[in-house]
Amino acid sequence: MGVFTFFDRALLALGNVLFLIGVLLIIGPQKTYNFFTRPTKRRGSICFVFGVTLILMKWTFLGFIIESLGIVGLFGDFFGIIVQFLRSMPIIGPILSNPVIAPFIDKIAGIRVLPV
Incomplete structure (x- = not known):
């Protein structure tokens, strides 16, 4: 919804929170921690967190681009x-x-x- 509403900061932040909650509920807290802290996934995790931080700091478009690169780095294997x-x-x-x-x-x- 955040992208459809021209990168609305609140909706992008809500989507990020719901995404992380969904991952936690699907695979559990320990496996989520292990997934995001793997050495092969470190670059994707850093980009994702940095993108979310930029979105919260009102740099929505740049944050969304960096966050998207992080998601590709994290879930590109799938x-x-x-x-x-x-x-x-x-x-x-x-x-x-x-x-x-x-x-x-x-x-x-x-x-x-x-x-x-």
Whole structure:
């Protein structure tokens, strides 16, 4: 909602809080702590926290961009799984599986296609 309302600071901050609460409720506090403090996820965690801080300091657009980079750093490993799930959906699946579009989507998501 914060993006749809032209980067409203309050809605972006609320979305960040709800996102973190959702992660806590889904995987638990100990696993959440372990996930965000892994050495491989450290850059993403720093960018995410710095982006949230910038949003709270009224630098909403720059904070959103940096926060987005942090989210990609944190959850970039899951993009392949998300694409495979979307390909199983009725309307989106055929579009993502189109031979013209599929190689680009696979490259963006980091999916390795084995040669036949």
